[in-house]
Amino acid sequence: MATLKYFTKGTGNPSTIYLRFKHGRKYDFTKSTALLVDPTYWNNKKGSVKQISTFADKKNLQNDLNGLSNDILNKFNDKYTKGELINSEWLKDGITAYFNQNSETDLNFLIDFAEYHKANQHHKIQANGKIGVSQATIRKYSTIINKLKQFEKHKKKRLRVVEVDLKFHKEFIKYFHEVDLLSYNTIGKYLTFIKTIVKEAKRNGIKVSIDIEKSEFRPPKEKTTFVTLNPSEINRVFDYDFTKTPYLDNARDWLIIGVWSGARAGDLLSFTAENVNNGFIEYTAQKTGQKIILPLHPQVKAILEKHGGNFPRATSTQKFNDYIKTVCQTVGFTELLDGAKTTKLKKGVWRKQKGTFEKWELVSTHICRRSFATNHYGKLPTPVLMAITGHTTEKMFLNYIRKTAQDNAKVLNSFWETQEIKRDKKAVLKPVKTGTN
Numbered sequence: 001m002a003t004l005k006y007f008t009k010g011t012g013n014p015s016t017i018y019l020r021f022k023h024g025r026k027y028d029f030t031k032s033t034a035l036l037v038d039p040t041y042w043n044n045k046k047g048s049v050k051q052i053s054t055f056a057d058k059k060n061l062q063n064d065l066n067g068l069s070n071d072i073l074n075k076f077n078d079k080y081t082k083g084e085l086i087n088s089e090w091l092k093d094g095i096t097a098y099f100n101q102n103s104e105t106d107l108n109f110l111i112d113f114a115e116y117h118k119a120n121q122h123h124k125i126q127a128n129g130k131i132g133v134s135q136a137t138i139r140k141y142s143t144i145i146n147k148l149k150q151f152e153k154h155k156k157k158r159l160r161v162v163e164v165d166l167k168f169h170k171e172f173i174k175y176f177h178e179v180d181l182l183s184y185n186t187i188g189k190y191l192t193f194i195k196t197i198v199k200e201a202k203r204n205g206i207k208v209s210i211d212i213e214k215s216e217f218r219p220p221k222e223k224t225t226f227v228t229l230n231p232s233e234i235n236r237v238f239d240y241d242f243t244k245t246p247y248l249d250n251a252r253d254w255l256i257i258g259v260w261s262g263a264r265a266g267d268l269l270s271f272t273a274e275n276v277n278n279g280f281i282e283y284t285a286q287k288t289g290q291k292i293i294l295p296l297h298p299q300v301k302a303i304l305e306k307h308g309g310n311f312p313r314a315t316s317t318q319k320f321n322d323y324i325k326t327v328c329q330t331v332g333f334t335e336l337l338d339g340a341k342t343t344k345l346k347k348g349v350w351r352k353q354k355g356t357f358e359k360w361e362l363v364s365t366h367i368c369r370r371s372f373a374t375n376h377y378g379k380l381p382t383p384v385l386m387a388i389t390g391h392t393t394e395k396m397f398l399n400y401i402r403k404t405a406q407d408n409a410k411v412l413n414s415f416w417e418t419q420e421i422k423r424d425k426k427a428v429l430k431p432v433k434t435g436t437n
Contacts (some may be wrong), residue, residue, distance in 0.1 A: 002021070002023040002073060002129065004019060004021055004022045004072060004073070005019070006047040008042055008044055011039055013039060013205060014037060014204065014206060015037055015038075015042065015205065016032050016034070016035070017035040017036070017037055018031065018032055018033065030086070030096055031091045033068065033095055034095070034099065034116075035065075036207045037049070037204065037205050039417050041055040041058065041145050046064070049061050055203070059430035060123070061204075063124075063131075064099075067098070067123055074147070084131050084311075099116065099119060100119035107206060108157045108162075108413050109158050109159065109160055110161050111145060111148050112159055112393070114145050115378060116147060117197050117200050117201075121138060121141065129290075131203075132189070133284075135328070137425060141193065144190055144194060144197070147176070148194070151172060154179070161208055162206075162207045162209055163208050163209070163211070164198050164211075172191065173187055173191075173220055176190070180245040181265050181351045182351070183220055183340075184221060185220075185224060188219025188221055191217075192219050195212060198212050207400075214249060214430075223282045225338060225362075226339070226369040227261055227359055227367060228372055228375070230371075231375060234256065234260075234299075234371070237331055238256050238394035247323060247324060248327050250312045250325075251315070251319075251327050253303045253306070253312040254268065254269065254311075254324075255368065256300065257267075258368025259367070259375075261281060261300070261368070261388075262298060262368070262369050262373060262388050263283070263285075263318045263368065263369065264369060265321075265368070266287070268315060268368065269315060270286075272310070272311060273310050276296070279295060279355045280293050280294065280295055280296065281295075281300075282292070288392075292387070294388050317365060325361065326362075326363070328363045333358070334358045334359065335358070336357070336358060337358075338354075338355075339355070339357055340353060340354045341353065369389060372389070374401050381399075382394055386399065
């Protein structure tokens with residue numbers, strides 16, 4: 001019977017986890033998994049991770065080991081029944097394939113660990129018990145890795161995980177802002193992911209810089225602006241006659257559905273008649289996997305009736321983004337606003353440039369979701385809006401619509417004024433008892 005046992009050698013920190021595969025007297029191989037662990041969190045007798053509260057990544061690491069064991073046993077059974085060659089190289093190749101490693105991988109290097117971390121996101125156990133992450137998250141890690149490769153090329157050296165310190169922080173920001181012309185907010189998002197990767201490396205026993213925990217190692221931010229359509233402007237778009245330009249008529253219909261559903265463009269443009277059930281739109285958000293249900297707004301109902309119960313003609317996100325600019329220009333949204341619009345700097349390079357532009361120029365697919373959230377804020381309970389927009393925390397939601405403490409105070413003041421008016425009306429209408437003889 002085939003058996004697998006994990007173990008570490010010595011007491012060094014970090015220690016490499018090895019795998020011993022044994023089946024009878026003929027097969028007995030030992031190979032490194034390349035996984036690292038602090039010996040404090042490892043039980044060599046049981047060959048498993050200690051399930052103690054101080055080790056935050058205990059479930060993910062044990063899940064990796066369990067997954068590898070099942071994979072190796074399945075491959076062994078397959079090859080054994082076919083009479084194929086089984087040796088130490090077979091075991092090594094099996095480990096390498098499972099973790100998407102290569103023979104030159106060294107997890108002490110930043111990109112190598114980032115690649116390893118990305119590959120194992122498929123096995124990650126989230127706080128809610130769900131295994132794996134969304135494809136959007138995987139794509140973000142791919143982007144980060146490409147940016148790190150670009151930065152290493154600029155530095156002309158391979159960076160170790162321990163080198164992610166305040167010096168790295170400063171040089172990373174300077175390079176991508178001054179050379180790659182990225183906004184501080186975009187760079188900040190990259191640094192947030194890099195910090196997550198480095199903290200994961202620390203949990204795996206890899207040496208990291210103490211700078212990663214310092215308050216100075218924070219993502220840079222800059223104030224951004226965005227445009228929304230208020231209810232009056234939405235009505236102007238809804239009432240405008242685009243029958244002579246069918247492609248704009250189609251884009252306008254999607255825009256109206258978007259501002260009254262709050263869906264991301266990828267979800268919005270995927271709606272079909274199957275998403276409508278008893279007067280409600282039901283769908284699962286591609287980005288978060290959340291189930292979202294919301295009622296059909298009267299204008300959305302009118303558009304569905306116009307299309308015989310169906311949604312408008314399918315279109316791509318890029319075309320939708322382009323066409324709704326023309327829709328808003330045609331309707332007459334030409335007031336001058338400060339903002340930033342994407343501009344082509346050179347072949348293949350597009351960046352947001354700040355300036356003063358007519359409102360229609362600043363319109364993008366994000367206007368749907370932000371208009372929905374902004375127009376309903378203060379009129380509906382925030383948890384209700386969050387359930388529709390898919391934000392998991394109120395902080396995220398308020399930051400998304402750029403609401404401040406002052407804005408919240410105004411909402412509260414408006415509520416109090418409304419309550420006072422109601423009380424005054426009740427006092428005026430209160431019946432007066434009169435005596436009778």
